[in-house]
Amino acid sequence: MNDPSASARDRNRRGHGARLREEIVTTAIRMLDELADDQALSLRAVAREIGIAATSVYLHFADRDDLVFxxxxxxxxxxxxSVREAADQAADPVAExxxxxxxxxxxxxxxxxxYKVLHESxxxxxADMSFKRVLGEQTTDVVRRCIDQGLAREDDxxxxxxxxxxxxxGAVSMRVNEPDLPWPPLEEQVDRYLVKLVGVTPATLAR
Incomplete structure (x- = not known):
């Protein structure tokens, strides 16, 4: 006679559990992007979207906050x-x-x-969202290299x-929340920020 529990264990050994967890997370990401509100997401809704029992989601995530995180x-x-890939193609710290x-x-x-859930929820x-700090730390490092190489004004x-x-x-949040305003191309705003706030010269940007 076949042992159902043995079959389940075999599936788990082949990575079934890990694949299901990945699918749950991927589905939650897509749904959060559509909902723009972590409170509107439910584990049961995620389970329905995938076509699995809600209990299968609870095997991987204790509650909604756990899954959203x-x-x-x-x-x-x-x-x-994506940021790292773009940075690797840059010719100098300003371009990076x-x-x-x-x-x-x-x-x-x-x-x-x-974006709204990540920063405004x-x-x-x-929850401890310290994983977001790496972006700020990397930005500071690039700004420091711009200053050290004389590509931006001396500053802190x-x-x-x-x-x-x-x-x-601020610019991104306003674009997300007030999309009907007559926004200029983001590239133009970013270039102004680099000139006014970082002290990069227009000539350096144009290289």
């Missing part, structure tokens, strides 16, 4: 991969800073719902980085 962490990791900033702005424009008050790299990130997030 995993989804945001994965989405952020994928974003950072510009490329990084444009990738972030483009991602937010393409995924406004995820109440989960930010309930930490303060300049914070000012730049505040300006970019």
């Amino acid at each position: 995993a989804a945001l962490q994965q989405a952020h990791a994928e974003l950072m991969d 800073l510009r490329a990084r900033t444009l990738v972030l702005g483009g991602w937010a424009w393409q995924h406004p719902g995820l 109440t989960l930010n008050q309930r 790299a930490d303060e300049v980085s914070l000012d730049l990130r505040s300006a970019v997030h």
Whole structure:
């Protein structure tokens, strides 16, 4: 006689559980982007979307916050991969800073719902979202290299980085929440930020 529990164990050994968890997270990412609200997501809705029992989701995630956190962490990791790819193609620190900033702005424009949940949801008050700090740390490092190489005015790299990130997030958030305003191309705004806030010269940007 076949042992059902043995079959289940065999499937788990072949990575079935890991694949299902990945599918749950991927589905949650897509649904969060559509809903733009972590409170509107439910584990049962995710299960229905995949076509599995709700209990299967609960085997991997204790509650909604647990799943949303995993989804945001994965989405952020994928974003950072795109940022890293753009940075690797840059010829100098200024081009890298510009490329990084444009990738972030483009991602937010393409995924406004995820952007809102990642930065504006109440989960930010309930969970440790320190995984987001890497982006700020990397931006500060690039700003410091711009200054050290004489490509930007002498200044405090930490303060300049914070000012730049505040300006970019403000612009992106307004574009997401007020899309009907007559927005200029994001590239134009980013170039102005680099000149006014970082102290990059227009000639350096034009190289």
